[in-house]
Amino acid sequence: MKTCFCGSDQPYSRCCGPIIKGTAKATSAEKLMRSRYSAYVMVAVDYLFDTTHSSQRAGLFKKDIEQWARTNNWQKLEVLHADTFIVEFRAYYTDRQGKKQVHHEKSTFVFENDSWYYVQAI
Numbered sequence: 001m002k003t004c005f006c007g008s009d010q011p012y013s014r015c016c017g018p019i020i021k022g023t024a025k026a027t028s029a030e031k032l033m034r035s036r037y038s039a040y041v042m043v044a045v046d047y048l049f050d051t052t053h054s055s056q057r058a059g060l061f062k063k064d065i066e067q068w069a070r071t072n073n074w075q076k077l078e079v080l081h082a083d084t085f086i087v088e089f090r091a092y093y094t095d096r097q098g099k100k101q102v103h104h105e106k107s108t109f110v111f112e113n114d115s116w117y118y119v120q121a122i
Helices: 018-019 029-042 045-050 060-071
Strands: 074-081 086-094 100-114 115-121
Touching: 018 029, 029 045, 029 060, 029 074, 029 086, 029 100, 029 115, 045 060
Parallel strands: none
Antiparallel strands: 074 086, 086 100, 100 115
16 A cells, blocks of 8 residues: 555545545644645646635646656655644655755644635735
């Protein structure tokens, strides 16, 4: 079994896979963030779009999400801190020029209609 991309040490099929496929829901902001990282690895564009809060979707285009996901080689996720509505993390990747990059972000999330959504970086 393939270990999940999110760094949980669980099999993808029991971690982020069911969440991305829609057969399970993220139970916390951290789980949603981890599944979104895995969705970038898997180029699960619809999931990334759908788990972005509706207030943030204006100007968000699926083709841009897909390009960002495909043009980077995702290496590792490191969760630095997580509480109920904020997750701080580092995502390590190699860009299309082969340069190693680190995306460091504090993200905000909201729980609405029985689901978690990514809102924005702060």
